[in-house]
């Protein structure tokens with residue numbers, strides 16, 4: 001059976017781009033793959049975090065994943081720091097990656113430019129991400145378009161390690177959807193929607209009040225002429241709304257464009273589709289959120305199953321590398 005693995009950071013409120021670019025594919029993958037999903041709290045540490053906020057965010061992110069339809073009976077859902085194999089394999093892969101290839105990562109360049117404090121972890125982050133993936137003999141990794149380069153690196157590291165030390169890791173494929181893989185900011189449609197808090201009007205949070213969601217979409221920046229057409233370069237604002245509507249309805253953005261004569265009609269349809277997508281998620285989130293002990297139990301079971309898979313893969317890597325096995329005491 002195909003093995004699917006993916007992760008999400010507990011660094012800020014989940015936004016529509018996370019849902020349309022990645023999370024909805026995680027839910028669909030449960031029908032035909034062995035699915036493993038991870039709240040990657042160690043990745044959040046690359047920038048300083050408030051401890052109690054990190055704890056709350058980690059638990060609530062797990063609850064949100066359950067609310068969107070991750071089914072703990074069919075998927076393994078766990079928190080990265082509960083499985084220490086991730087940190088150990090990460091070190092091994094840091095020693096497999098070249099300094100120069102980590103320096104070329106565009107996300108590192110973006111996040112380190114003008115930052116007051118750049119942690120070493122921000123630089124080595126992609127090696128930890130590769131460890132997450134390679135620990136589970138992963139075949140397919142559903143992610144948004146912004147993770148493409150990190151996935152390429154994970155593949156390169158797997159191949160390099162296999163070449164040096166013998167066949168150890170499965171080489172994973174990125175699964176990046178055609179529609180929704182790059183949801184753009186509603187106010188600045190040439191930059192991607194993100195969790196960071198610098199564009200609250202341009203970002204739809206999955207847990208935003210539904211009236212606010214509709215308002216943000218109605219106020220989205222559109223383009224200067226009045227044509228409803230799917231053209232990302234010439235009409236980024238309208239095309240973003242068409243992509244969002246397409247991801248919510250399953251119809252192609254090109255076909256949808258033909259249904260609307262005016263921007264206002266497109267915005268109304270888009271707002272309705274997003275509100276109806278989020279409504280059941282918010283209702284289920286409230287139920288999970290009322291039962292933190294239940295969520296903790298799901299995560300504990302998930303971590304136990306994750307360790308059953310990760311342990312033997314890490315042992316394989318240790319043996320092939322030549323690390324001395326512990327003898328009997």
Ligand code: TYM
Nearest residue numbers: 006007008009017018021022129143144181182183192193
């Ligand atoms: P993160 O937490 O930033 O985002 C989680 C997922 O959401 C996707 N995404 C988007 N998709 C479309 N449009 C957007 N505007 C948008 N914004 C975010 C991301 O591509 C991602 O799929 N490094 C990863 C987390 C990670 C991981 C992994 C992923 C750690 N280890 C192993 C896969 C496998 C990250 O920062 O995602």
